[in-house]
Amino acid sequence: ISSMATPGNSADKPLAERSPFTTTSFQKKTRSKLISIPGTRPSVQNGQLLVSTGVTSLDYLLGGGLAVGTVLLIEEDQYDSYSHMIVKYFLAEGVVCQHELFMAAAQDDPDDILQELPHPILDDVVIHNPVEQPTLSCKCQDSLDSMKIAWRYQNLPKVQSTLASSSRFGHYYDVSKTMEPDIRQAAKCHRFFLPEHLTQSSPAQCLMLGSYSALLKSLQEVIHREGFDLANAMSKSRNILRIGLHSLGSALWGDDLSFHVNPRHRHALTTFLYGLRALLRSSLSVAVVTISSHLIQDRALMGSITRLCDNAIALESFKGSERETNPLCKDYHGLLHVHQVPHLNCLASYLPDHKDLAFKLKRKQFSIERLHLPPDLSETVSRVSRGELAGAATVASPCGSGTFGNKHLDF
Amino acid sequence: MYTELNSILNVTPDSFTQGEFILVSDRQSDASFLIHHFLSFYLRARCKVCFLGLVQSFSHYSAVSQRLGVSLTQAKEKGQLIFFEGLKESLSILIPQETNPESQAMDFLRDPSVGLRSLYEFVRSSLSSSGGEEKGADRAEEWGPPVLLVDDLSVLLSLGVSVGAVLDFSHYCQATVCSKLQGNMVMLVRCNGLEEEDDGDDESSDRLLKGLTHQCSLSLHVQGLPTGYCRDIHGQVEVCWRRRQGDGTHMQKKLFQFKVHDKGASFFARGTSNAVL
Structure with missing residues (x-):
């Protein structure tokens, strides 16, 4: 018990037992005295019980x-x-x-x-x-x-x-x-x-x-x-x-x-x-x-x-x-x-x-x-002005025949 | 003990000026890492240390000191360190019970208007009685000048003690520890929020900081970066010496940025962090 990593005595901090499903061939030697409490784990930074x-x-x-x-x-x-x-x-x-x-x-x-x-x-x-x-x-x-249909994904x-x-x-x-x-x-x-x-x-x-x-x-x-x-x-x-x-x-x-x-x-x-x-x-x-x-x-x-x-x-x-x-x-x-x-x-x-x-x-x-701003996917905002500019500049371009500045995608 | 800070302050555990009152303060940052520095520094310098740990438990200070290479438990056993654990002492007053004896030193919790006299008495008796006691017990170990460390003073304000009472306490401690016993004193004060708010009336922790800044001989003021949060630079510390030379006080200021590591802290000139260069 003395080895539990609690605020009271974390000076000697052993890592409490990890959950059993992360098994590899390398296993950490743990003392038998150690009691692990369900729902807790030691911190990776300082070994505190979390x-x-x-x-x-x-x-x-x-x-x-x-x-x-x-x-x-x-x-x-x-x-x-x-x-x-x-x-x-x-x-x-x-x-x-x-x-x-x-x-x-x-x-x-x-x-x-x-x-x-x-x-x-x-x-x-x-x-x-x-x-x-x-x-x-x-x-x-x-x-x-x-999960009947997408059963393949359920364990992902x-x-x-x-x-x-x-x-x-x-x-x-x-x-x-x-x-x-x-x-x-x-x-x-x-x-x-x-x-x-x-x-x-x-x-x-x-x-x-x-x-x-x-x-x-x-x-x-x-x-x-x-x-x-x-x-x-x-x-x-x-x-x-x-x-x-x-x-x-x-x-x-x-x-x-x-x-x-x-x-x-x-x-x-x-x-x-x-x-x-x-x-x-x-x-x-x-x-x-x-x-x-x-x-x-x-x-x-x-x-x-x-x-x-x-x-x-x-x-x-x-x-x-x-x-x-x-x-x-x-x-x-x-x-x-x-x-x-x-x-x-x-x-x-x-x-x-x-x-x-x-x-x-x-x-x-x-x-x-x-926090980040959402990507601007709407048709109308802020790109209109650029489209108009581009349209005005490329009057003579072969692709832009007929449509000027109203759409962004013109072929 | 951070060697970089030692070279900034131009001290080593073997040679440091006695009779100094060092004030550590912070605003929108955490200066408690400096308290750990001074604790390990004075323990290494073989001083007799009285530590008033008001905000954390002994195990916390012990765990951090272990990383800095000093064992508090050993120092306590040897009689070098007298550790006052405020959290533990307070419980017997906050939850009164018949069985356990009430602590005397924290009696301001019962009625804050009595002030910090009993806490001062605790400091005085633990630091000044040591000389006589050693003669009587014929101890082999002889400790250097006494040192008082307080972490932190501003929690006393949260517990209802008035600013005046805290300033009285620090003044009495300074008179006893620094002047009479020629020892050192380190105190931490933590301030709230933003500086210089325009509403006129000073907030109590600011008034405490001003009063203590006037008393101290060396102050270390820790702040967050003015440009905001950064992962690689944890803040800046302003070191300010005031030396009384002849006719007036001589002030000298230096500003450093710092980063706290797992087992220490590094200090560097502004803009020379590893993350920037």
Whole structure:
């Protein structure tokens, strides 16, 4: 156990066992003590234990996945539709990998959020790795059968026009369907719904934390009780706790960050994030936090919030903005900004190739792509003037007889 | 320890000026790689080091130092390094429990208005008591001048401490470590967003940076490239010396670009990156 590459002890980092289907004649010698947790893999850069966010192209963007013990901050888009989707992907990935979940929210009941998880597309997982998902095999049978005509192509890797890491690690999800209840119920979920905790305030709570005090305490209890702590309970079988915290800093959390430029509980959220980091660094857990940053009045606060998280991305959807109807943006649903990359256990962090990124939500995939303008294929735009010029210049040309400047293709 | 930075600063682990207050700051970039440099530098220089790690866990600093060729665990066992792990200490206050004893040094978390007196007391006792203790225990190892490293000060602002209290803390530390004990001090401050916004009122981390820049004798300010993100050049660092010579302070500034590698960092003059040439 001491050799697991977790934030607690990654100084001696062995590579945890890779998935069994990438077998070559050369096999890495691994110590028998090593426990590999399903749904995790070591980072190629620094040997950190990574989990998938459930969005393959987001994993690639973050350098392979989320390092265990870190926090991913997502700045919500204006209507919280896409950021909410990513949280659901993150939780769904946890269900598929049989991790434990912790969902906290103040607005929607966490149970409602868990019921809306997207349906996993599990075909290739079952082919390669039938032992890991025994309960799911029947579901996957129909998705196998679905490919009747183009059966030759079904084992080909998916076309990688988008950013994606090469090996199979995350899964794809169908957002038009929700996950079957029996898959969902197989995963162990802990929930925290703020309205249920408002009355029972303990006398000895920290005043600085405000309403986040109950959340931090509940998190610590779960981590301690279920043995995610790195310090003790070594005998228990290891698993990952995925923590989703929805819309922190909103008015429903009892925070006044969105009303005042100088809020009264200015430091409650940052103090909570500090405590969250302290909890995560000493346990096998990973968190995704969403914050509606466009509502926070004090702009400087967002910088301190970002620095207290490890990864930070921001979503900017085109919904409701004038870009929605702009033909240049028609291929995408919004822009994605990378605000911070983690520096954990290493000097040089993974840096993305470029930072002009856009996302789109397709039925089976949330994909993040490099932003580029679509090729201009229409007949009318911008080439007319050139055609007219050319037509005027080549009046005497033999091919251009009769038609002048009205078409681009004239013989 | 980055040798290129050593030659820029004109120091080696064997010879460096004592009584210096080095301020490391950043804006829209990450200067924490410099903290790792100074940590390994002073450990190699056989100084007695007190490290206030407020933003990361011990294992993080230990893992990075290992890549730079210094073992923090050994230094801790030998008594050379006193490591204060803020994250660990804070939990007992943020989630109060009957069983574990509360940390004294972080008591500002309970009520930020009390200031950082207890944290200063921790620094003072861990650095200045070492001499007497060694005589009593008759230790074989003798350490050089004391060094205080803080990573980072601006997180204290996020935890509710006022700018004035942080400046008081650094001033007390400077008086004790730099003047009285003739040691060195390195502090990191991270600033928010854009510089010089026109709305008049200064933001708290900017006020902290201004105050500390006034106190320090050497400042290293890390910024992102003004031309935007680049994969091969991670940013630029402005080194500024202020020497008090006779009647006035003498200032000298140099600007370098840098790239952080797996096991170090390289510094070069503007426009001379490998990617450009």
